[in-house]
Amino acid sequence: MKIGFIGVGYMGRHMARNILNGGHDLTIFDISKDAAEELLSLGATWATSPGQAAEASDVVFTSLPRPQDVEEVVAGEGGILSGARSGTAYFDLSTTDPATIERIANQAEAKGVRILDAPVSGGTAGADNATLCVMVGGDRDAYDEFKAVLDLIGDKVMYCGDLGAGAVCKIVNNLIGLSTGVLLSEAFTLGIKAGVDAETLFTAVAGSSGATQAMQGFPNGIFKRNFDPGFQLDLATKDVGLATQLGRELRVPMEMSNIAQQRYITAQNEGWGRLSAGAVARIQEERSGVEIAPPD
Secondary structure, three states, X not given: OEEEXXXXXXXXXXXXXXXXXXXXXEEEEOOOHHHHHHHHHOXXXXXXXXXXXXXXXXXXXXXOOOHHHHHHHHHOOOOHHHXXXXXXXXXXXXXXXHHHHHHHHHXXXXXXXXXXXXXXXXXXXXXXXXXXXXXXXXXXXXXXXXXXXXXXXXXXXXXXXXXXXXXXXXXXXXXXXXXXXXXXXXXXXXXXXXXXXXXXXXXXXXXXXOOOHHHOXXXXXXXXXXXXXXXXHHHHHHHHHHHHHHHXXXXXXXXXXXXXXXXXXXXHHOOOOOOEHHHHHHHHHHHHOOOOOOOO
């Protein structure tokens, strides 16, 4: 199958490599050709624009940082719609809001291009190991047609419903996980300042009702002061913002989510946007006067 892939950064390069290893003809584009070197060495073809990648493909995937990037890559000058043929399918693997997906779909309809939102969850490790959860919204026939390709990037591929349903599922998922991260920083600084060391707290909570997936990265992350980006804080801030924005649009009260969003914005303002999302805990550490780390 002829497949286009646009955006081969932290997440995209792993997903694109797994598609390529699945035996497909892959045409790629990124704003930085350096990011594509590994894929090109493995046999991918370079495109000079998203439109050229689409022109060579039966289905196109994007993995991009922000909704505005997605909209520009699809509908801007030299974008996917400039090269896609009628019947082409397009899956956005990014975390994008439903309104953006709807606008893109309205423009694509005139060209006969099928649009599906398919955000992924599982971080760079999941992308590398093809163990992502892929949440798909849009045309069911297109989903069924390209399900085998989606299976190359994730082992939990699911159809969520109509266009935008995948985006909603991903926004809800990220809101839960990222807000929990803020609460964990408060809980652990409380316990440590009360005299219990971080590792004992972790073991106690991990074996009790407070156990949560959001804390599983602590031993190799914050305990070791390791904030290397698997999922950047800038993207986390964007994702929590998508949730609060959707809440305003739907008139859903989001008091706790707004507090979490402000904590991530504060961390951004400290210049930590390119660190991992877990760096948000450093705000709580500074305010409480303790580090979430084992004693020296």
